[in-house]
Amino acid sequence: MSWVLSLSSWQLTYNGEGNQNESNRAGLNLPLQSLLTMAGELKYLIFNTDRGWVGVLGSNSGLLRTTLPQPSAQEAEQLLGDRVKDASRSDNFFADLLKRLRTYFAGQRATFPDELDLSPATAFQRKVWQLTRLIPYGETRSYTWVAEQLGKAGAVRAVGQALARNPLPIIVPCHRVVANNGKLGGYSGGVEMKRYLLHREALSLP
Secondary structure (H helix, E strand, O other), X not given: OOEEEEEOOEEEXXXXXXXXXXXXXXXXXXXXXXXXXXXXXXXXXEEEEOOEEEEEEEEOOEEEEEOOXXXXXXXXXXXXXXXXXXXXXXXXXXXXXXXXXXXXXXXXXXXOOOOEOOXXXXXXXXXXXXXXXXXXXXXXXXXXXXXXXXXOOOOHHHHHHHHHOOOOEOOEOHHHEEOOOOOOOOOOOOHXXXXXXXXXXXXXXX
């Protein structure tokens, strides 16, 4: 029994007896995790803003995770999750996004049309997040509105759960989704952060 996994110029073979041979065309040896990491080209960046430290994780396929502002760089990095351990720091890779996030947290209008890598998410989560991205800056929609737009009027709670798992706050502006009764509803960064973001967006509108 044998199998072969090719990743670009890398090849992993297995002979069915517990022996592994990792090699590339130059004859170098690397473990499977390293091959997968290189294939994904994970990059990350931790940077300061007017509101605190923000972390970003992504690859050539798109953004995977962002954090809300944190008191320290270490806390921001921790919120990026375990995959940051396999990523390399890159200022240039996120240079434009860094500028826009700093602009946003300085209270000025910014847009985030960036490519996203939502492959770890369920189909329903992707639909909720993609629809949420369409909510204009400085405006809000209800959880019920999101559910109805998806053709699932009875899935209001499921919408809230999907937004609670949003790995890309600000890029996917789930803070713009509120309850029907005028209350803010939940937010992964806390209700006060949600109130602050909505207030700052409203102030920067013409």
